[in-house]
Amino acid sequence: MTASAVGMSDPRASGQRAHGKQTINEGDQSSMDMKKISAACATAAALAALCVPGAAFAADGTLTLNAGDGSTLAGHSFTVYLIANYNDVVKDGANVKSVSASSPDAAADAWVKAALNKNGVTYNTSEGRNAAEQLLRLQTDSNTLRKVAGTLQSTAAASKVTAVKTNQTSTTGSLNLTLPEGYYLVVDAQGIPILVSTTIGGATRMTNGQTLGSTQIKTNVTKIDKKIKSVDGTWKDSAAATNGETRDFKATFTVPNKLAVDTITLEDHMTGITYIDGSFHASVDGTDITNQFGAIGKDKITAAAGKTQTDGTGFKVTSLQSLVDTYQGKQVTVTYQGKVVNASKANKAINQIILTSNWLPSVIPPDVPTPNPGTDETPVPTYDVDLKKISAADGSRTIQGAKFKIHNDSLNQWYTWDSASNQWTFGTDESKATEFSTDAQGVINFTRLGAGTYTVKETQVPTGYFTFVKPSFTIKVTDDGHVTIAGKDQPGLTGKVTNADANASTPTAVVKNIDNITQLPQTGATTMAIMIVGAFAIILVATATGWGAYRIRHEDMGDGPIAA
Template sequence: MNMKKISAACATAAALAALCVPGAAFAADGTLTLNAGDGSTLAGHSFTVYKLATYNDVVKDGANVKSVSAKHPDQTTGDWIAAALKANGVNYDLAQGRNAAEQLLRLQNSNTLRKVAGTLQSTAAASKVTAVKTNQTSTTSSLNLTLPEGYYLVVDAQGIPILVSTTIGGATRMSNGQVLGSTQIKTNVTKIDKKIKSVDGTWKDSAAATNGETRDFKATFTVPNKLAVDTITLEDHMTGITYIDGSFHASVDGTDITNQFGAIGKDKITAAAGKTQTDGTGFKVTSLQSLVDTYQGKQVTVTYQGKVVNASKANKAINQIILTSNWLPAVIPPDVPTPNPGTDETPVPTYDVNLKKISAADGSRTIQGAKFKIHNDSLNQWYTWDSASNQWTFGTDESKATEFSTNAQGVINFTRLGAGTYTVKETQVPTGYFTFVKPSFTIKITDDGHVTIAGKDQPGLTGTVTNADANASTPTAVVKNIDNITQLPQTGATTMAIMIVGAFAIILVATATGWGAYRIRHENMGDGPIAA
C-alpha cells in the first residue's frame, strides 16, 4: 500500500473516531422504562413523550456518568422551557452561556421541578412543540421506550407528568446515585384491592358471614412514587362490621412493616335513621414518610379482622377501604383536578333459612313444639342465638347451643347465617309422635346465596331443596314427624333398622307391661317373689 492510501485511511479513521467522542453532534439512542410497580399494571395509561434536552459533553466515571451538559433540541422547545421556568420564578444568566434546557437540568429543588413539570404539561399544546412519541401503552407492569439520549417530559393521561432522563452511553446511574433510564409513574390514583377470606379459606371479593362471626380481610396496593407522594392514608369504613383492635398488620414480600404506619384510629359509622344498633366501627391510619421513601414501587399487603355485628338478609354488611395519596406540594398541575382516592368494597351478605315441621300423615297439618339445634360443620361449632344483639355465638359444647322450637305455624327461622355446611338436628319430638324417629338434615350455603337442603338422619323425612336463591326468597326445609311406623319412607336398610328397633321397642314395652302384671298377680297369690 502506497503512502497516499495509508494517509487517507488514517484520516478516515480519525474522522470516524471524532464522531464517537463526547460532545458529538449525533446522539446515540438511549432507553427509558416506565414502571407501574409491583402488583400493578400500566393498563389504562397512555403516555405522550416530549424531548426537552439533547446531551453533550458527557463525562463518564467508570460505569456511571459524572457530568453532562444539555441544549434544547430546537428553538420552539427552548422557548417553551424558558417560559415554564420564568412562570415558576427560575432565572438564569444567558451571558454565561446558559440555556433553558441546561438550567432545567441543573434545578435541584424538587418542589420547583414539580411546578415546572406541571406548567410544561399545561402549556404543551399552546407552545406548538411536537411530541416524539404519542399514545404509548402497555398492559403489563412496564413500558420500554427507545429514544435518542436526552431529557424528557412524559405526560400520562392517567397520572402526573414526569421529568426523566434516558440512559446515557449505556449508563443507568449518575455518580451521585441518580437513576437514569427508569422511573416509576406518578399515577393519579393509587389503586387498592380488597378481599375477604371465605369459610373455605380462599380470598374473595365478597363472602357471606354469620352475624357474630369474625372474618379476615386483606388489602393490597402499590406504594406510589416518592417524588409525588410523601405518605398514604388508609381508611376502612365498616357498616355492620367492627374492626378488631390490634389485628392490623402490613408486609412487603413477607417482611413485616407494620411499624411504617402510625397509630390506628377508630372510624365509627353512625347508625342510620331508625336503627338502634351500632352499624360498625372501622379504622383510619396514616403511613410514615419512610414507607414511601423505602418501598416506592413495592406492593404492600395489609391484613386485619372485623366482626360482623349488624348484618341481615335485607342489609348486608359493607367493608369499604379508601386509600388517599397525600400529594407533595405542586405535584398536581394547576389545570388538573386533585385525583380521587383509590377505593374498593367488600360486601358481606348473610342469609336466612326456614324449617317447617309437618305431619307425615297429613301434610297440611303443621307441628308446634318440635325442637332443633344447629351445628356449623365447616367450623365444627354449635350455634347459640342472642336475640338482644341479633348475633350468634359459637362453641363446641352442644349442651350450650340454643334449642329452637317450632311455632304455631310449625316454623323456625335460622337467620343471619354465613356460607358453609350446617347440620340441623331434631332434639325433641312433640307429644303424639314417635320419639325414636328424629330426623336431621344438612344446609349448604354458598357465598352468593345458593342454598341446598338434604336429609341426613332419616333422609326421606326431609324434603330436598337444590340451589335455592336465598337472595330472592327464604329457602325452607320441610321436615316430617311420624305417628305410625308405616309412615317411614321405604329408603332401604336404614328405615328397616328403624322399623326393627321401633318394633322391638314396642315389644319390649308390651313384654315389660305383661311381665309386671304377671309378677304382681303371683305376689298377690302368695307365691313369693319371682327370681329375676
C-alpha cells in the first residue's frame, strides 16, 4: 500500500521519507496531504513491502558532511546509523518528486518508535504508517524533531542497532560517504546529531528545491580566529603596540547551521584597550554585511584584583536571524579598531573575543552539556628601552642634562609623552615632540613602545662637551620583544645591542659625549668629517685670534691700517 506524497516546503530539511510514496524533507517534512487509496493498492503495497529485504538491495547514494567555509572537520568523529530505506522513487526530471520509506529492520523500527513515543509523536499503523515514515513527516525546524534526534543519539547504544559506519574522520573541510540510499542519523563526537538524507537515484535535489546528499555539521563550538595588524601590515596572533596607538583587529568565523542556531553574539573583552566607536564592519566574500548585526553595545571590563591596569572598553553585538539563514556555512570577517590606553611591560593589553551560538530550542540533547562559546585572545605587549649617557673620557661618569627626542621611522611620527595618561601622542612636527633629559644617573626611560624602528637623536649637549658632536641611534623592536640598538650619527659613540630580550630586562643604549677631539672614535667617514670640521673650526678660531693680535700690534706700531 502507498501513502500519499508529502510536500517539502522548508529548505532547511535534512532528509525525509515514508513507508509508501512521499516527498522527503532533508530532515523533517512540512505539510502532507493524504489521499484515499483503494484496498487493492494497499494490499499490493503491503506485499511489495514484505518482498523488499531492507537495505540489502538498496542502491548506493552519497552523503557529504561539510564544516563550512574556512573551517575544518579535524577533531570530529562521525558515527552513522540507518533510520529508513527508500523504496519507490518518483523522479521529476533530474529531481526527486517523492519516495517510499520503510524501517531497515525490527531493531531500527523499535528504536525510532521509542524515540517518537518519548517525545509525544504517535501514528496510526492502520493508515499504513510506520516509525520511519512518521519520523520523516515531522517539521524540519521543529522542536519535536530536534528532541527526537537527541533521544536517538542518547539511546543508540542501548537500542541494539548497528552503525553503518563508525569513526569517520577528515582533516579537511568535508567528508564524503558512500551509503545505501536512505535516511540517516549522524552522530558527531564534537557536535550535535543530524538527521539527513543521501542522494536518491543520483539526484541532489527535491522538486521543491531542498538539497539531498549534503549537510553542514552542527558543531557544538563555533570557532573564531582573532588577529591584530602588526606595524609591518601583516595580521598576527599577537603584535606589540605603543601606548596611545590605535590598531586594527580582525576576527573570522563560519556561520553555523541554521537548523541548530538562531543568532550569534560577539563580545570583545578589552583590557587596557578601548574600542573605537563606529569601526565595526562585517563582510562575506568581500561583500559588506554589517547590517546583519544589531546595535553595537559597550562592554566594560574592570581591572583584575591586584592589577593596576585601568578599565578597558570593548563591545557586544548580536546578529540578526537573517545572518544565519542567509549565510549558513559562509565565513564572516569582522574588523574593528581599538586604542591601546594602558599597556605596560608588566601588564600587556588583552583583546579577547567570544562567539556565542544562540541555540534553537531543544537542539542540545538533554544529556549533553551546553557547549562553551568559541574564544580567541590577542595579547598586545609593549616594551621599554633605556638610554644611558656617559663620558667618553671616563666611562664610569654618567652625564646629566643631555636632551633627546624620539621618532618612529616606521610611521614617520615624532613622539610626545603625556605623563598624566601614560600615553604617547604622535605628529609630524618635530618641534612639538617631547624633549627628554637624562637624569642624575644619566638615564632616560623610553617606555611603552610598540614594534617598529625608531631614531633617537640628541638635541642638546650638556655644558662642557663638544656641542657639534650630537650622536643619534636607531632602536628596532620586534613584536615578540627583541630589541636591536645601533649607532646612526656618530655610530662609534653608541654601544651596539643585538636582539636583547625586552621581556626579560630593559635593553639599554649606552651613548657617549666627548670633551676632546681625540675621544672621537676613528671609524668611518662621518667621524672623520666631524674631526675635520672640528679641527678646521679650531684652526679658524686660532687664526682669527692670531690675526687680530697681529693687527692690533701693527696698528699700535703706527704701520697704518692693514689692507683689506
